[in-house]
Amino acid sequence: MEFNHADLFEGLADAIGERTAVVVFDSAGGTERRTYAELNDEADRLAHHLREAGVEPGGHVGIQLYNGVEYVTALLAALKIRAVPVNVNYRYVEAELAYLYADADLVALVYDAEFEDRVEAAAAGAPLLRHRIVVGGESTRAVPYAGALAERPAAGDFPERSGQDVYIIYTGGTTGMPKGVMWRCEDLFMAFGGGNPFGEPRRTPGEVIEAAKGSGPLVMMAAAPLMHGAAQMATFIGWWMGATIVYTRRFDAAEVLRAIEAEKVFTVNVTGDAMARPLTDAIAAGSYDLSSLGVLSSTGAILSGAVRERLRELLPNVMILDNFGSSESGFTASGVEGSSPESGMRYRPNTTRLRVLDDTLKEVEPGSGVIGQVAKSGPIAFGYWGDPAKTAKTFVEVEGVRWLLTGDIATVEADGTIMIFGRGSQCINTGGEKVFPEEVEAVLKRHPAVFDALVTGIPDERFGSRVAAVVQPYGEPPAAADLDAHCRGVLSGYKVPRAYAFVPEMRRSPAGKADYRWAKQVAQQAACLGEH
Template sequence: MANNFADLFEHAVDAMPDRIAVLQGERRVRFAELDARANRLAHHLAASGVGSGAHVGFQMHNSVETMETLIACFKLAAVPININYRYGPAELAYVYDNADLDALVYHARYSDAVREARSRAPRVRHALRVDDETVYPDDADALPYESALVEHQPTRPAVRRGPDDLFMMYTGGTTGLPKGVMWRQEDMWRVLGGGIDFYTGEPVADEYQQSRTGAAGEPGTWFVLPPLIHAAAMMPTFTALWSGNAVIFERRFDPAAVWAGVARHRPQVLVITGDAMARPLIDAYRRRPADASSLLAIASGAALLSQAMKNTLLEMFPSAVVSDSIGSSETGFGGIGFAQKDDDPTRGPRVWTGRGAMVVDDEARPVVPGAEGWLAKTGAVPLGYYKDPEKSARLFKTVDGARIVVTDDRARAETDGSVTLIGRGNMVINTGGEKVFVEEVEGVLKAHARIYDAVVIGVPHERWGRQVAAVVTAAESGPIDFDALEQHVRRHLAGYKVPKQIWVADAIARSPSGKPDYRWAEDHVTSRAPDHRSA
């Protein structure tokens, strides 16, 4: 079994060449066309010196060209490197250098940041600029993307590929420097690409099963909203394509445009990331309802989906299931749960584990049911962090002869076989010896009708060491009744978990994947007085 991402895509092309693969705006790209254009790009990259194992950065928002770039890299057994397009020049230069980029493909709107970052990272010797709706002057040291494609043939490159070809995903940057997580492609396919059934845990029969099953049935449509620079979007997209389904892309997250797209294209699956997307989608739908009767599943992952948002989604779209998955770049898929209405807002995501997910103690041994510990994963796990053997050794271990990755996520092994996520251990607030997990407090704050969004951090305190604080945004115009908010939190949480200082902001800064930017929150609270202090 080859199990390389390019092989799996080519199986789908060969089985269903005339099906629609990607929809973006007015564009409708069939599988055969997507394959041909990716082949042209692969030949160009190969002629520019990109070969097996070379690192190619893609600093791109969601588009047809983004998918062509990913597929072309995999066809060459090269390694596409996700570059966060929200980074400034200094951050970009760090990632360019740390990832050892040989080439870069980017959208034109990021030209200024790319130019400055490349001046600090001279290793990037080749660049392609993809035109978008913005107008920028030509870059003297970057080739126009379409010009590069037209020079080459649409035939598939003859490249030796295999299951050990590298997949890498850069993660982090909100609480530390970004780092590359390295996977074998077969392992990533197994945990996040459908190589093992998400619900039954059964491995597929062979590398052709997804395309074979897809060709035998009617195609579906998936609307993938998170950015492709995150695994929460990239892997659902490939899973859909490998099975012969179409994927819809929007360049940026525009809730009104999303509902217009749902009404127009009638997708069955809507992929989102937590409250960061659910709340604005709900607001836009309330302002202008659209025909969403085609939706069978609203699938969230990579960021917290609060109980309040689950309740609302279930009420608005009673014909759709709302799923909540856990996982990370370090673990892949860790489990999936399905939302139930009016569940406890203080409880973290509860999922049915599978494929080696477990809760372990500090010695990486499984805990007994009912006990807390660290979320861990065995089986198909990453190779480690790129160029960081020290961090790799801390996180990726061998226990009783089995490879295991132990995360910073605190979790509880439930007696019914499920796992409840408590919060990230590296974000815990120690206040007077008591531990507070920020996700728990954030979920309760956002369950209040007047709170639109919230991020919780610890601030210095003379007596307690650290004290719980929050930055919030209001759900409506007008003042927040802080006394009522405090009473709401106290109904659900112990007193030491109640935010003692609250700042009100116009918006909460988040990463493209929807995760809170805690560094932004810390800067925000140090630059101004709080809007509320508890007695």
């Protein structure tokens, strides 16, 4: 028996159909709900429509939506007919959308009506895109979502599925164009908990269903946008546990806290400081009943020590988790006590298949101090859509074992914990010294006048590169001399930014991931203008 996401959800709909599967809060304060049975029926109807529209097994269906019932319905509908769902970043402008539509070979697209102009412009460069479904409005070139569901059967009658069916997560690179990470459904299921994130993976799909039937009333929340793989995986992990998943249509800290209060959420998943910091400010400024909350988990981006400490002050009874993983590897390790970019990012692997490999692809001996690259074997993605060169560079075979090279630079401590320095692609080489941006960013964010910071390298005639920081202040920008003094108290001189650019708002992905391409441009412009 194989693990397939659509099969598993249909099994849940039969077993716990009356239980609430999703709750969506909108900005007006209203909610929309679906039970497992209702969501399965809606996905069946949309799946039939997609099939009638010519979407075949293996066809790519883009989803360009804010969080909502329609998002998870479209996700399940594509999987039901063995099509491949493709997440589309709703912040992308026309040129970026045109690239993704064409790169992903989209044949169908489900999108929010407010994106109509951008969709229309970008679709002109996507010859395979022949069918569109619009949510929340009308279009002369798209079928309204309600119309796509009308008079379609809610019964299944779909092709037999397998654990080898493909699932693609497009991940917006911090330094390059987005890329489609390809997974086989069974590997994806196993890489994100195997239906049991707190213990051994489930051995059969039947075990998943039985465990969900026997679970108590658990309410979980994915605060990140569903267009980010972490939120999609958090949703499936919750469903495999028989939980109710809560979303807000778009991330707003106060709205997230209201949803936690109203729905008695037990676990909430966020993405690093970009979400956690606004939440701490909102908790401190407001009055919310968060007594139901037991776990706050961050995935996809790092929590700085300053933000984690503030969360612990404000939520003393809540477990704060910092998880390590990627769209290619799944969930692989958890932060140990005291881990932070400032003091050192230390993680304990949650799988025996996580290693650090040196430049010759040999395993680093624990306690040796040798620096290498984090690698994972076992259930991992199998490549990048349409990019065999990057696939060959990232997924390598060593003595018959296939490894994913994550790009994270690390060493192994004597006790087996992994000390991660940062992403190799972001490392700044200044006069031969290596500077990892995460460490400097975390130090800057400890300054009381700094809300957010990104650190990048800009050209320098003498040193090749010099460290520069893009800073979003809380109010008036602090003096550069103050930031210098603050950094020099805890950082070596070569790590201290030589240039500062102050911005009213930091540019990050909807999930909070850093946009280092943008940061480099802003820092270079500020340096050219002589700003500090």
